Amino acid sequence: MKIAVLGAGAWGTAISINLAARHAVTLWARDAALLAAIRAAGANERYLPGFTLPAALGLAGDLAQALQGAELALAAVTTNGLRDTLKRVTATGGSAPLVCLCKGFESEQAKLPHQICDEELAASVPRAVLSGPSFAEEVARGLPAALTLASSNAAFARTAAPALHGPTLRVYLSEDVTGVEVAGAVKNVMAIAAGVSDGLGLGLSARAALITRGLAEMTRLGVALGGRPETFMGLAGAGDLILTCTGDLSRNRRVGLALARGTPLPAALA
Secondary structure (H helix, E strand, O other): OEEEEEOOOHHHHHHHHHHOOOOEEEEEOOOHHHHHHHHHHOEOOOOOOOOEOOOOOEEEOOHHHHHOOOOEEEEOOOHHHHHHHHHHHHHHOOOOOEEEOOOOOOOOOOOOHHHHHHHHOOOOOOEEEEEOOOOHHHHHHOOOEEEEEEOOOHHHHHHHHHHHOEOOEEEEEEOOHHHHHHHHHHHHHHHHHHHHHHHOOOOHHHHHHHHHHHHHHHHHHHHHOOOOHHHHHOHHHHHHHHHHHHOOOOHHHHHHHHHHOOOOHHHHHO
16 A cells, blocks of 8 residues: 655654555655655654654655555644644645544644644545554564554545554454543543652652542543543553553653753753
């Protein structure tokens, strides 16, 4: 399958490396300087250092070129960058089915990724969201991981899941797009809190309590926004929450640890 990955951050680069072993993948970078650096080094040293890109992985700075002939597009940009990217996709005439890999609410309008897609894409374009417990570095290394692919289009989900599925990447299906997206967004807040708790030396019991009660709050919010409670007990909910709150590779947990040390927020986010 020909796949276009839109966004050359850590996650976009990692999923491109993983998929390039079994698909024709093109990685699109909006930043010309970043693209030039990736081509020169054969690696994305800015966002995913230490990983040589497969020779078969295509690189593109022109969006139309990246999307040409694509049977599937993966949006690996930030949620705040998704709307602009989709506008660009529409402007190229691209109509490939889309899977969103971004997590979070849009800052300006508090929209979830699927809501942005509904506003910016034609109704005829199949779409889904991929989320769950996964660190970019581990996916790039080919370590085992399991994710949830959620879509209201069951036929599309059944087609996309096998394409993403691989020897070490297992993909489970869900129809609860809202629940999966809310879980992926709110768990980041809990991970910062867990980092603060650990940084203050409050102990493992406090962390466990924070994760458990945080999951209950996430579930109530998700259900209020239209999600299903069982979604929050699965990979996209409890799975991603546990990983992000406890894993040493978690950026949000590291922010919390920095805040606990007294680091100002801008410096902690840098």
